Amino acid sequence: MNKNNKFTFYRRKTTNVVMLSLSFISAVVTIIPLIMIFYYTISKGMSYLNLNFFTKLPTPVGTPGGGMVNAIFGTLILIGIGGGIGIPVGIMAGTYLSEFGKNKFGSTVRFLTDVLSGIPSIVVGVVAYTLVVIPMKHFSALAGGVALAILMIPTITRTTEEMIKLVPHSYREAGLALGIPKWKTSILIVLKTAWKGIATGVLLGLARAAGETAPLLFTALGNRFWSTNVFQPIASLTVYIYEYSAAPYKDWNDQAWTAALVLILLISLLSLIFRIITRSKYKS
Amino acid sequence: MDDVTDKESLEKIQNYFRKSREKKTSSFLKRILGNNNLGDIIFERLTLLFAVLVFLLVIFMAWEMYSNSLLSMKKFGWGFLTGTTWDPYSQVFNALPMIFGTMVSSFLAMLIAIPLGLSVAVFLSELAPPWLEKPLSFLTELLAGIPSVIYGLWGIFVLVPWLREVVEPFLQNQFPNSPFFQGAPYGYGMLAAGVILSIMVLPIISSISRDVLKSVPNNQREAAYALGATKWEVTKIVLGNSRSGLLGAIILGFGRAVGETMAVTMVIGNRPEISASILNPAYTIASTLANEFNEATSNLYLNSLIELALILFVITIIINIFAHLLVWGVERRWK
Numbered sequence: 085m086n087k088n089n090k091f092t093f094y095r096r097k098t099t100n101v102v103m104l105s106l107s108f109i110s111a112v113v114t115i116i117p118l119i120m121i122f123y124y125t126i127s128k129g130m131s132y133l134n135l136n137f138f139t140k141l142p143t144p145v146g147t148p149g150g151g152m153v154n155a156i157f158g159t160l161i162l163i164g165i166g167g168g169i170g171i172p173v174g175i176m177a178g179t180y181l182s183e184f185g186k187n188k189f190g191s192t193v194r195f196l197t198d199v200l201s202g203i204p205s206i207v208v209g210v211v212a213y214t215l216v217v218i219p220m221k222h223f224s225a226l227a228g229g230v231a232l233a234i235l236m237i238p239t240i241t242r243t244t245e246e247m248i249k250l251v252p253h254s255y256r257e258a259g260l261a262l263g264i265p266k267w268k269t270s271i272l273i274v275l276k277t278a279w280k281g282i283a284t285g286v287l288l289g290l291a292r293a294a295g296e297t298a299p300l301l302f303t304a305l306g307n308r309f310w311s312t313n314v315f316q317p318i319a320s321l322t323v324y325i326y327e328y329s330a331a332p333y334k335d336w337n338d339q340a341w342t343a344a345l346v347l348i349l350l351i352s353l354l355s356l357i358f359r360i361i362t363r364s365k366y367k368s
Numbered sequence: 369m370d371d372v373t374d375k376e377s378l379e380k381i382q383n384y385f386r387k388s389r390e391k392k393t394s395s396f397l398k399r400i401l402g403n404n405n406l407g408d409i410i411f412e413r414l415t416l417l418f419a420v421l422v423f424l425l426v427i428f429m430a431w432e433m434y435s436n437s438l439l440s441m442k443k444f445g446w447g448f449l450t451g452t453t454w455d456p457y458s459q460v461f462n463a464l465p466m467i468f469g470t471m472v473s474s475f476l477a478m479l480i481a482i483p484l485g486l487s488v489a490v491f492l493s494e495l496a497p498p499w500l501e502k503p504l505s506f507l508t509e510l511l512a513g514i515p516s517v518i519y520g521l522w523g524i525f526v527l528v529p530w531l532r533e534v535v536e537p538f539l540q541n542q543f544p545n546s547p548f549f550q551g552a553p554y555g556y557g558m559l560a561a562g563v564i565l566s567i568m569v570l571p572i573i574s575s576i577s578r579d580v581l582k583s584v585p586n587n588q589r590e591a592a593y594a595l596g597a598t599k600w601e602v603t604k605i606v607l608g609n610s611r612s613g614l615l616g617a618i619i620l621g622f623g624r625a626v627g628e629t630m631a632v633t634m635v636i637g638n639r640p641e642i643s644a645s646i647l648n649p650a651y652t653i654a655s656t657l658a659n660e661f662n663e664a665t666s667n668l669y670l671n672s673l674i675e676l677a678l679i680l681f682v683i684t685i686i687i688n689i690f691a692h693l694l695v696w697g698v699e700r701r702w703k
Contacts, residue, residue: 100598110487117567118511176418196426202688204627210677211429214436267411295515298629302661322517329521344518
């Protein structure tokens with residue numbers, strides 16, 4: 085090895101080490117905000133996390149106590165309405181794509197679901213406003229639910245399709261060989277085999293919907309009182325976080341952190357169910 | 369391979385029986401249906417109906433926004449896109465400050481997120497041992513699952529004070545004459561929006577890029593190692609081979625940044641002005657909608673806001689189509 089070659093060799097070695105360390109450092113840097121957000125949410129959110137928060141209505145500024153029971157139920161009602169509309173549409177469309185979608189129309193729909201999942205949630209909120217709020221002439225839980233349904237549909241459609249594709253073709257053939265019509269094979273054998281995977285897609289969609297704020301601002305609006313009427317405005321945890329964080333009162337700001345903590349717990353609960361379901365089967 | 373031939377032969381057999389059956393019976397119903405089981409037809413049509421529903425949904429959304437913004441389209445025409453005034457008091461609505469704010473905040477975010485996101489992807493796909501890769505991927509995906517409004521909350525109480533007291537004075541001291549760092553350091557402003565957006569799009573860029581890098585066949589790496597390349601040199605080859613897919617990942621991240629609403633609304637300061645300084649408050653399309661939709665007192669105001677939503681819709685659709693074409697291209701290439 086002459087001198088020049090040796091130099092090149094060490095230069096290459098050094099570049100290698102430097103670049104690889106940089107990539108390691110950036111992986112660490114990426115995790116920092118995550119740790120910070122969790123740290124602040126837990127440490128600041130604990131102050132109001134007590135039984136009152138889950139059982140009482142919000143109190144006016146300065147009045148101690150109070151909770152967000154209406155917002156917790158509101159969020160559940162909203163994702164309930166969203167799921168009620170979005171789950172059947174998503175599963176049926178996903179079934180179509182996997183069972184009959186090997187044509188031009190199928191790939192167009194597949195493409196449009198991808199496009200739909202990239203549309204900002206606030207735009208979906210605007211559409212729900214023109215679609216539900218303008219004809220009804222007032223804000224309502226229903227309008228918020230419609231917005232959340234539109235946001236869920238692409239996730240559920242694509243997961244359903246992917247999960248059905250994982251079912252081995254021989255299962256289908258076995259059904260057909262027994263003389264069972266195709267539709268019964270699809271429902272009783274294929275969908276039944278894939279339901280766990282589909283359930284994960286549904287839970288993923290619900291968890292994401294639970295964290296949405298923007299499409300609710302001018303559809304479900306918010307409500308300081310207890311309400312379960314779907315044709316009236318309804319409170320939600322996310323809208324409370326938004327309003328309470330911008331308020332100039334310290335106790336409201338603290339409650340915003342608690343609401344954030346409760347929201348994260350709710351979403352974690354959904355993904356925990358999701359993990360338990362997935363662990364038992366689809367491991368690949 | 370077996371599956372394919374099985375499927376083909378199955379279809380051939382089915383077609384043969386179908387044809388022979390059709391010859392025997394001339395039943396009108398059976399001939400249109402092309403299949404002798406009514407349940408099959410109902411099942412197919414029913415699922416088709418929902419697929420059509422999804423298909424129509426996207427078109428319907430565009431139509432709904434178009435038909436609800438006719439008033440402002442008529443009043444302002446193309447000037448809506450080029451005028452710089454947004455004044456509800458005198459009922460003049462032009463979108464340029466918001467389009468500017470949306471684009472600049474997203475570009476700032478990409479400035480931070482692209483190098484970080486790509487290095488994380490390299491680390492996850494090329495370097496990390498499996499025991500480290502799995503939890504790290506899980507953590508970055510967790511970052512993607514945190515609701516936007518919680519990022520905003522964190523932004524207001526942690527990020528903005530830090531920017532106001534540490535980062536912005538530092539930038540002003542270092543570059544006293546730069547037009548980008550003028551004005552009072554509020555904390556709230558374009559810079560805060562860019563930083564928070566970069567944290568939010570990072571997991572998207574890194575997880576898609578990781579998948580793109582992983583789809584590069586191993587024999588490419590082995591060939592380079594066989595020639596005596598170092599790990600970084602191999603990585604460079606892998607990166608070069610998947611550049612269009614990585615570009616797709618970046619554009620998808622950009623698309624997300626453009627439409628992000630809550631976190632940005634909470635930290636950008638919400639002022640419809642065009643300013644070179646990234647320390648000044650600004651406005652984005654999404655944050656205008658979030659702030660002003662409930663306050664729209666006149667029909668013209670409401671129509672202008674819906675037209676803003678339509679602009680955002682069109683921008684994100686173009687970005688998404690472009691990105692998907694790129695990502696698909698790569699996946700097809702290695703298949």
